[in-house]
Amino acid sequence: MKQIFLNTLKITFAAVMAILIARLLKLEFAVSAGIVAILSVQPTKKETLKTAFSRFLAFAVALVISGLLFNFCGFTVPVFFIYLAVFILICQWRGWISSMAMDSVLISHFLSLGKTGPSEILNEVLLFVVGVGFGILVNIFLHKKTDYIEELKNQTDEKIKLVLHRMSLRILNPSFADYDGTCFDSLNQNLFIAKKQAEENFNNQFTSRDTFDTRYLLMRENQTKVLYEMFKCVRHIKTVPGTAQMVADFLEKVSVEYHKDNDVQSLLTELEEIRNKMKTVPLPVHRAEFEDRANLFTLLERLQEFLEIKRDFYLNNIN
Template sequence: MNKKQIFINTVKVTLAAIMAILVAKALKLEFAVSAGIVAILSVQPTKKETLKTALSRFLAFAIALVISGILFNLLGFTVYVFFIYLAIFILICQWCGWISSMAMDSVLISHFLSLGKTGFLEIKNEALLFVVGVGFGIFVNLFLHKKTDYIEELKNQTDEKIKLVLHRMSLRILNPDFADYDGTCFDSLNQSLFTAKKQAEENFNNQFTSRDTFDTRYLAMRENQTKVLYEMFKSVRQIKTVPGTAQMVADFLEKVSVEYHKDNDVQDLLAGLKEIRSKMKIVPLPENRDEFEDRANLFTLLERLQEFLEIKSNFLKNN
């Protein structure tokens, strides 16, 4: 998370807590500050998570009220009875997967120790603290919009790294002694893909109604292309000489690199690839074993390149 986003989130969460406390005070609720704590604990990374957590905490809070009400009224309002409540409530929360509810709901229940009773007014007080705190937690997340500009930047970064891999392939084909051709560029590419996919998922979870999955599917397409790209890299790395067909293949890879962008439907590139493969069929047979093996590697490379381009073509046809 960048510094700007950290600052923005800090302001939002702080405002949620402050507003919750002020509203609780305006309602003349006991322990008004607790509403602010509830608001802070209610804010999750995405809207979907915040809403899901709020629902689970509401169920847990209702159960906590029942358990505490029975125990306190039967055994008294003492710390030892609160210990018993904690053991039972924590067991239920762990059983139901409500881990995040244990602390927040128990803070509210602990107020009954100070109040010394669990009548209608006391329960109403705690329920309102819960509603106000959780309400402002959800309110804050309504402003966690999709980071459209950021995801576009990440997608472009990923595309640029793929272009670089293609460009380096074109250079390596014409130069068997090309330096540092060891595949480390894929480390950067895979990291870029991971970051972009994570942001796309966060954006998706920050939507309540719209279910836009384009970014997720786009990055899945780029990930599939990257797997094919690595197979292409392995073919190129095995080339030991510069066969007669190397120049046209290198030139075409450079052309793919230059024209590689999200809006290219790759139909012209597929047509160009078909033309190159036709030309390679009429080139004179190799004169020695090394040239034969290297031309075979170039042929395999073109097979993978076609697969690489068809992944993009199929993606655009289905969107």
């Protein structure tokens, strides 16, 4: 709601300023500059610039078409209808859909003025420039939502830590309540929102093309996929094998040390030591425990993959 209110103020400011500047320049139909400003604001800076460029090309075409038709066929409503048909056809062909209404509003002024002389054309060009200019200016102040994306990233990390923590508890308690994987619904939803925000932040940059947030969230998404495979291993465990305690303790340690600046190298080293210890433990007598120890060993293989994803990301992003 706060963001909606702020965007409303920014867009209104752009429209008002465009109208005031147009009036200051003594332009005819000054209010149209405000309408152009409103129509020029897009969700991101990148989209605003792209739209402004396409509308400039479309406006140039509209000036040529209207100039020829009005001067050769007269300044009448039927001629304006012909202009609309030709211009809309070209806009659809070129993909300038968003330009049809805005540019046609400006061209309609020629019908009211009854001429397309240099001063009339200059008037419309200035209305266009002032309106689009303030539309772009508004988006310059639509900064990256740095605090919000950091909050989303932290929420994602906390949810992953919770999954690891619950996993460590479930290994030591096969009857652990509500171990049904629903926590992944919340985690995946959080990842989806965070990725959308990272994309919006990326498109709200004019020059710096920072992709760190996008790459960070992709890394967490890949880890989540592996984490789900780990969850399936744990869910199939029906007993508490002799090796369960060391695995549970290590999972808890990973959850505690799970943060964005950890290179996980020490965790990988400790994981290898645990796997070697597990190999020295005598084989179980009962089949159920044998199967559960196999699940624990598979779990550790997935855990190694989970940690290696983070290690590789860390190594690739050292400044």
